[in-house]
Amino acid sequence: MRNPKFIPILIFLLVLSFGLLIFGVASNHRNATATQGQFFLTIYHQPDPTNTPQPTQTPVLTTPPTPVNSAAPFAYITHTVKAGETLWDISNRYDVAVDILQAANYDIEPEKVLENQVLVIPIGDTSQIQVRVRPQPAPAAAAVKGTPAPNVRSAAPLAPTATPILAAAIVSSEGDGLRLRSAASTDASILSKLPALMPLDIYRKTSDGTWLYVGTPNGNGWVQSQFVTLNKIKMGDISVNVEAVAASAVSVSAPVMFAPTPFVIPDDPYVSGISGRARQIYQIGQSRGNHANVFSLIGDSNTEHPAFFKPFDWGNYDLGPYAYLQDTVNFFKGSFSRPSRSAFGGFNTTKTLDPGSAPGGCGGASSLICEYNSAHPSIAIVLLGTGDQHSWQGFEERYRQIIQQTIDQGIVPILLTKGDDLECKDNNAPCGYINGIITRLAREYDVPLLDNRRAVERLPNRGMVDDGFHYSFPPDGRAAWFNGSYLQQYGYNVRNLTALRALDSVRRQIIGR
DSSP states (O other): OOOTTHHHHHHHHHHHHHHHHHHHHHHHHHHHHHTTTOSSOOOSOOOOOOOOOOOOOOOSOSSOOOOSOTTSSSOEEEEEOOTTOOHHHHHHHHTOOHHHHHHHTTTSOTTOOOTTOEEEEEOSOOTTOOOOOOOOOOOOOOOOTTOOOOBOSSSSOOOOOOOOEEEEEEEOGGGTTEEEESBSSTTSOEEEEEOTTOEEEEEEEOTTSSEEEEEETTEEEEEEGGGEEEOSOOGGGSOBOOOOOOTTTSOTTSOOOOOOOOOOOOOOTTEEOOOHHHHHHHHHHHHTTOEEEEEEEEESHHHHSTTSSHHHHHTOOBOGGGGGGHHHHHHTTTTTTSOOTTBOTTOOHHHHHOGGGSOTTSTTOOHHHHHHHHHOEEEEEEEOOGGGTTSGGGHHHHHHHHHHHHHHTTOEEEEEOOSOOHHHHTSSSOTTHHHHHHHHHHHHHTOOEEOHHHHHTTSGGGGBOTTSSSBOOOTTSOTTBOSTTHHHHOHHHHHHHHHHHHHHHHIIIIIOO
16 A cells, blocks of 8 residues: 555646646647737747837937918928029928929929029928929920821821920729820821830820820830829829911921930839938938948848849849839849848747847847848838737837837838738738838838839739738749739739839939939
8 A cells, every 4th residue: 555645745746737737738829829820830939029118209300490480381491592502402401302392382493493592491291282293394396307296186296295294104904005106096006015004204195185195114105094094193284285386486387306305214103202301311321331232121921032022133034114123133233132131931020129039140139130230231121010910009119110220220211011901801900000000100200112002902812822911923933024914913023013113213312323
């Protein structure tokens, strides 16, 4: 018979073992809940990150000006132009976008601001300022051999080409293969076929508005307006084509010839926030040794995926009608395929800021700061939010920290909206909640925004595979080909195009290369 004194010890050991079993099951359940819906299952426990106090924004202007006229539709101060100053200089000084300055000073010549001119400088909320199309006088007609004037059904000659409204429209998703014609008629010869999403400069329209004379990277010509999506302008803003000119100015018997129009690269309709503030951030970074031709990627598996950006370094791309982007591919060569220390499957804003989630060799820094310290980039392309579907309530605070820490490093952030609605689908957040925060904070911090959601909206399943958050790519691996039907079907093709064009805008307008 066993000794009775061992019975209490046996009971104690059984209770302890049962308690440890319950604790292990509870811990496993908590970790599984935390990772539900993420891209890769976490099979190890990571400590919860320490809450970091929300940083205070440091305004670019140390002494913001005071409004002098509260009765005006927007608060403003005045500035007297000094010798040698340009509108760009004034934009940088007061942190006001150039187009806002032009709108507030509508009767000045943007390229010819004169010494001692007094300009209105809007401050604070500028949302009430309407950026209007500035009418331009038509340039004098000049005979250029081999450059015939486009014509309409009327036999009368046309007035010379007016200054275009830049990036005023794109070819609609229904207009893929839109015919660019030599005249405003379906009987006119076809100059080229335009793919969907191609940006268009608008010169003028026919009197009934059914045809538009547009500028494209392929040349100028006429297109049917029903296959064009206007961007930031209305049809009423477009000048009506002048179908006849005074006989005293041009002989009716002689065709009017057009001076060649210099090629202007239009900005992407999905990109905004290319401002004086962004250039100030860039210049601060240059003074600290950041590399102008290097960018960093901050994101999750949609950014880490080999279909995104890497083909530009690997040579597996075809720019198609966007050949001008080759300069940007050359300028940033090496960054497209460089592994990021802050772009991994399952990453969200919490892990981006958590030193415990950083890869090895980061010395206790977060993956965000580790990436910046390693690469010293001038630009950061940030696509986060998909993995925040279960912690959406704290997304804004964490996203603010990411923006502020990026700016503090002298790095220009390009913020991207996401294509999915996981916080609404998998949790109880309002639909569009995270994208709304991204858009609002881009405007608040006055940094570039790429509205990726709007770009992929027209694609089948919003450019995503069946899981509803990973982007689709063509089975032949041509995720960076911008011709044929690729831009009509696959999310990665559209992402690569719009992100490359965002880089191109920053390179030209902020870096100045």
